[in-house]
Amino acid sequence: MLKTEKVLHLKSSRGRKVRVVREHYVRERVPCCSALCQAGCANEDKVLPGDVTHYVVPDVAVVRDFLEVLEFRELRGIVFTQTACQAIQHSRGRRQYNRLRSLLKEPLHECVLFCNEFQQHTYCPRERDEPQEKWQTRCVYRAAVWYHEHLAGLMPVVMITEDPDAVAEYSSLSTGVYVISPQEYLQSFWPDVQAAQELYSSIAQALQERESEGQPREYPEHLPAEILEPGIKAGRYIQGTVRVNKHRAQQEAFIQLEDSTKSTEQGADILVWGMKHRNRAIHGDVVAVELLPCVDWRGRVTALTETEGDERTGEELQSPAIPTARVVGILQRTWRDYVVTFPPWEEVQSQSRNSQRILVTPWDRRIPKIHISTQRAEALQDHRVIVRLDSWESTSLYPNGHCVRVLGKAGELETEIQTILTENGIQVPPFSEAQLREMPVNSKENPWRVDPGQEVVRRDLRASHLVFSIDPQGCEDVDDALSVRMLPGGARLELGVHIADVTHFVRAGSLTDLEARSRATTYYLADRRYDMLPAVLSADLCSLLGGVDRYAMSVIWELDACSLAVRSVWFGRTLMRSSYQLCYEVAQSLLNEEPAEVPELSPLAEEDRRERLGELKQALAELTRVARHLRTQRDQGGALELEGLEVRAQLDADKNITALVPRVPLEIHETVAECMIYANHWVARKIQESFPQQALLRRHPPPRQEHFGPLTDSAKARGFHIDTRSNKALADSLDRAVDLHDPLVNRLLRVMATQAMSNALYFSTGSCPQEQYYHYGLALDRYTHFTSPIRRYADMVVHRLLMSAIESEGAAEPVETPANNKGLEETARHINGKNRAAQHAQKQSTELFQCLYFKDKDPLTDPRCVAEAVVYAIRANGLLVFIPRYGVKGAVYLRNRENQVVDVTGDGSCQWRPGSLQRFPDRICCVTVGGATHTFRLFDHITVRISVQVSRCHAGNLHLDVVSNRALEAPGPDRRPTGKSGTELVQEVVRWAEEASQQAEEHGTVSRFSKEEREYQQSKKPNLYCLLQEIRELALLDESNCQGPSLPSS
Amino acid sequence: MAGLELLSDQGYRLDGRKPSELRKVQARMGVFTQADGSAYIEQGNTKALAVVYGPHEVRGSRSKALHDRAVINCQYSMATFSTAERKRRPHGDRKSSEMSLHLKQTFEAAVLTSLYPRSQIDIFVKILQSDGGNYSACVNAATLAVIDAGIPMRDYVCACSAGFVENTAVVDLCHAEESGGGTVMSLALLPRGGQVALVQMDARLHQDHLDALMEAAMTACRSLGQVLDGVVRQHLQEVSVLTAE
DSSP, rough: EEEEEEEEEEEETTTEEEEEEEEEEEEOOOOOBTTOSSOOOOSSSBBOOOOOOOEEEEEEEHHHHHHHHHTTTTTTOOOHHHHHHHHHHHHHHHHHOOOOOHHOOOOOOOOEEOOOBTTTTTTTOOOOOOOOOHHHHHHHHHHHHHHHHHHHTTTEEEEOOOOOHHHHHHTSSSSSEEEOOOOHHHHHHHHHOOHHHHHHHHHHHHHHHHHHHOOOOOSSSOOOOHHHHHHHHSSEEEEEEEEGGGGTTTEEEEESSSSHHHHHHHHHEEEEEHHHHHHTTTOEEEEEEOOOOOOOOBBOOSSOOOOSOOOOOGGGOOOOOOOBEEEEEEEEOOOOEEEEEEOOOOHHHHHHHTTTTTEEESSTTTOOOOOESOOOOOTTTEEEEEEEEEEOOTTSSOOOOEEEEEEEEEEHHHHHHHHHHHHHHHOOOOOHHHHHSSSOOSSSSSSSOOOOOHHHHHEEOOTOHHHHHHHTTTHHHHHHHHEEEHHHHHHHHEEEEHHHHHHHSSTTTSSHHHHHHHOOEEESSSOOOSSSSSSSSIISSSSOBSSSSEEEEEEEEEETTTTOOOEEEEEEEEEEEEEEEEHHHHHHHHHOOOOOOOTTTTTSHHHHHHHHHHHHHHHHHHHHHHHHHHHHHHHTTTOHHHHHHHHHHHHHHHHHGGGGGOOOOOOOHHHHHHHHHHHHHHHHHHHHHHHHOOOOEEBBBBOGGGGGHHHHHHHHTTTTOOOOOSHHHHHHHHHHOOOSOOOHHHHHHHHHHHHSOOOOEEEEGGOOOGGGOOTTTTTBOOOOOOOOOTTTTHHHHHHHHHHHHHHHHHSSSOOSSSOHHHHHHHHHHHHHHHHHHHHHHHHHHHHHHHHHHHHHHHHHGGGEEEEEEEEEEETTTEEEEEETTTTTEEEEEETTTTSEEEEETTTTBBEEEEEEEOOSSSSSEEEEEEOOEEEEEEEOOOOOEEEEOOOOOSOOEEEEEEEEOOOOOSTTTTOOOHHHHHHHHEEEHHHHHHHHHHHHTTTTTHHHHHHHHHOOOOOOOTTTTHHHHOOOOOOOOHHHHHTTTOOOOO | OOSSSSBBSSBBTTTTTOOTTOOOOOEEEOOOHHHHSEEEEETEEEEEEEEEEEEEHHHHHHHHOOOOOOOOEEEEEEEESSSSSOOOOOTTTTHHHHHHHHHHHHHHHOOGGGGSSTEEEEEEEEEOOOOOOOOHHHHHHHHHHHTTOOOOBSOOOEEEEEEEEEEEEEOOHHHHHHTTTSSSSEEEEETTEEEEEEEEEOEEEEHHHHHHHHHHHHHHHHHHHHHOOOOOOOHHHHHHHHHHH
16 A cells, blocks of 8 residues: 655755655555545545536645635635645745645635645656756646546646746646646636736736835844744843834834733833834734833823824823833734725825835724735725735835725725724625525425424423513514523422524534634624624524524523522523513513503403413512522622613723613613523533533633722722722722712713723633633623524534533433533634624724714804713823713813913803913813913813814724813703614714715716625614614623723723 | 644645554564574664574673573664764763663563573664664564574564654654654554553653553554564575575
8 A cells, every 4th residue: 555765855954954864655545635536535524526617726836926816715626736835834934824724624615735745646756956946846737637637537627837937848748737827817717706816916016026126224134033032032032912002103012021920020011112113013913022221211102192293292291211122023923904095196196106006004003004016006096905915125114015805985884894894804795605505494485393303302391481582672683581480389489591592503513603603793883783693593593582483592490489599400402482572661661560562462352461461570570589689699799780881881892872871771671681691600600510621601800900090090089989909899989989960970980990891701611720710790700601692602602512511411421522622712712802803893883983973064063063071081281081972982182283272261162372281180271371271170071072083094083172161051952862863873874875875876886896795784774783782782781891891902 | 944744634744654654664584694683674764773692691790690581681772874964872871771771671571581591682783774763663673683583582572653743643753753842652562462561651641642642552563563473474484495495
């Protein structure tokens, strides 16, 4: 079976040439991974389909330079050779190689790896004095020919190579194997994949540019890894991640150290000042820095900057000097796709003589401008485009990149939404055919039925239990339902939480599962949402709708009827039918013994209805009693006040106007939330006990005390003392900090407390010591997410874990667990990342809508642009304020660019006068030349005017100006109830966008792009978002608590 | 080129073998006539020469002699040209003393020493070319040499190395795999009875994986045993043809 041959390699290690002899074994049978295989190769997992027109074998140079083109899913039937893979690994390093590896593993992309060097007939030893490239091309060609012969000539094989000599040499050697250049290949075989061709030409041009460069140096060279690594170990250099300050991207960057132990020792982060010292590092890169001598250290700027290039930032505006360093080498680039905006054509022409090489500005302010070589600059002016970085030579002021995809014209709603998604690394293509094929069918002609086999395995609750769900009005994806009943005898109470059984429909490893994993969560943007699962599951078969049979995962407790202590708990799969699909308001009125309309009961006869109603009321009352008990238990442990959390998290996470709705606080909200928290907690206990090394839990680490600084300082200004030593103390002192005249004070304090919190994270129990499992916000020792599998992937993982925990109990030998610790930790990290991205995207989309709302209003005349604001922090040249009406936070400058300060006249209105500012911890004084002084204090109410600062390249900003130092008096008749305005804002903007696109259509110039995007838009009704938002906030309050303070620190 | 990929996603090792495949083994017995027994073995690129003298009376100080069995004296050395860089290798350095000791222990377990009281058996092994698995090549060569010398043994002693890469046990490691920093286990087995003559392992390994690794190494030793058996039979056939003439 084996035949040995020996090859000689000349290899240099540590500079010296060493002759190394390696064996090389070749064999007859190497899997060809093709569905057409006649020889019965042992093809496993991934096979190339037989229905493509040809197979394509790219040569080494093509794989190395144009891998991105080959990543297009439209290109099918790609055979990567081992020769090419190894060449990539050697010449392009691990990153590129891993990318190729993950491409090969990706089940949706039809490409395989052929180990040609281990195949007897395709292996060709390198001849003496043969250039490497020639040898590699020969190997690849041999592989292509072998493929053709192996498949008995059924499939033509195309080899693509950049080398014209190879084309000339090989193209006529054998029939059925064609050798052409990639450009020709794309044009003739994939003429309809325009994007691939564009990407190809943009990379080719970028490559050409790079070759023709040769200018004086702009930056010092980076040190090689051989010097950096010992240097880091010896302490000469410090390793860390670059975090660029968004507001001063040109000057300030900080180095976040790898491990927190070192950072406490160093006091704080390390500053890198200016682009020269940053030495081509880009936000997010892992770098090595060298500290500068102490005399060169400088402080961070504390003033608010309006525009960049503010030269007057004197020394008095700086904090004390902190360690300052310069970047000496880059250990790991973390370049991603960036969205950039092309400049207008006139600007391009005036800017440089070479109009094919242009400078574009990224949307993210932290990223420097990028050089792009393209011939389409004129067509793309003012468009947003995704680019990738290629290199940043020391000779160039800016990095080089190439275009990947055009998003659309800047300023259009769809473009901006796509920009936000791309910048957060969110990919939400429509569900593919193959994924939808996996879904069960539920249509009118072919309704879905309960499988009789499942009826046997599952515990049937349809007859025995009164199950009902409580959700916001109009909700269609019902994750959870509740049941409560007194057990016969009256000594025990049975409480049940029933969660949609998503994992029954979505098998682990199926295409839908892979897609759900990669999305990790349902994305909620201001006007739409992108579902994690296809609609047939999320809105229908998994949703626990009223009056239909559904599969569920249930947690059922038996409680002592009096003391409510848990006697026993049961987990398992059930079959249930929800009797009532209540909404919160109805449930609350039932609870309060008020008249309420229950739609399910209306067709019944009077007495029947009364009896049923009584039953339901009884259940609700029991539920409330249990929830109150649970709540008190957790309160004693130090849980942070949920009601407060709810408000401040809303404020913080999305800054949305819905956030400050003076919502009628219904007890039923809390009841449902409490049951869910309880279920999550018990499931966490169960899976942690069954799988001590590999359970997915959620922890909320205690916040770092120094983050509470702004909170305690602000509270002191109002005379409150905030005790932050433990979560209980914090909760209590926040409860006490209530100003009777101004309810906003307490809310703002809670916002600040939330900002101090760390993020709650998913983790695998094997990778974290047990004392760190604690959930700070909820005051529980173990916690996980179990109750919303329709919109969170973590819950699906937990469902699977719980199922294997239950199965392993019954079985004699241990059932295999779904994932090991390493894999689970990987999943947890992925979900955490995606959750963060989802929050950022949501926040940014809300901000986008705020800007669009105010954009076409004249700030001077429109009364909607004037609003009341509360000061919550003081800076050197201005204030940070919060506008309750719109839920907007922003900066107000007290000094303008002409160095004038705000002067307050007698009636409270403000104007600019020459003068100076004086800053104190709790107030700021404007002193004009005339001698008049005015003081702004913390928690003062002022009036501001909102206008939009339009920016071509970045997201727009709201700009606030002081109008008066008093609160806005006599709200105009047009002032709406604040609760509505959020929805209306979104609606108005959407309407505006639709009108705009209609107009464009009339002119016949609607872009192809926006049509496509409209298909992606999964929810047409903008206000559905609000409903979903509410589910999110209400069903799992803890989540908003945990995820709220995810604002970037810089 | 930090860290070679020792096991590819397709399940191939650096040199094209699957995890459970051995390198090519070629061996000859009776390569020298001066010694009582001798053998030469190639396991891939690792080449070893073994010669056996004895049993003979105890040389040197008589006090070493044991009254109930033979003394086994092993000496291991590496040729100066055995590695990529020429290097003088003095006798008695730590590495070779350790290896000598291991060989001695292995063969004390296998040779029926009690048949030759108050005598000595010398086993000298030299690595001519080193490419990983030196110990196993030495043991296998010495086994053949001992058989060539006609000294009775309980069974063949077969040795093989095994390592653990990406949750897979790989056997018969080459030099590149050995120097990769992972676990390396050397195991000497008497295949017929399944007794382990020697196990040696450096670097850490999770306890859960030990059984899998041992099993892989023992399977490899068994198949090596078959190869050695074939070599011995072949040799005997040749020799008997010669003597018949």
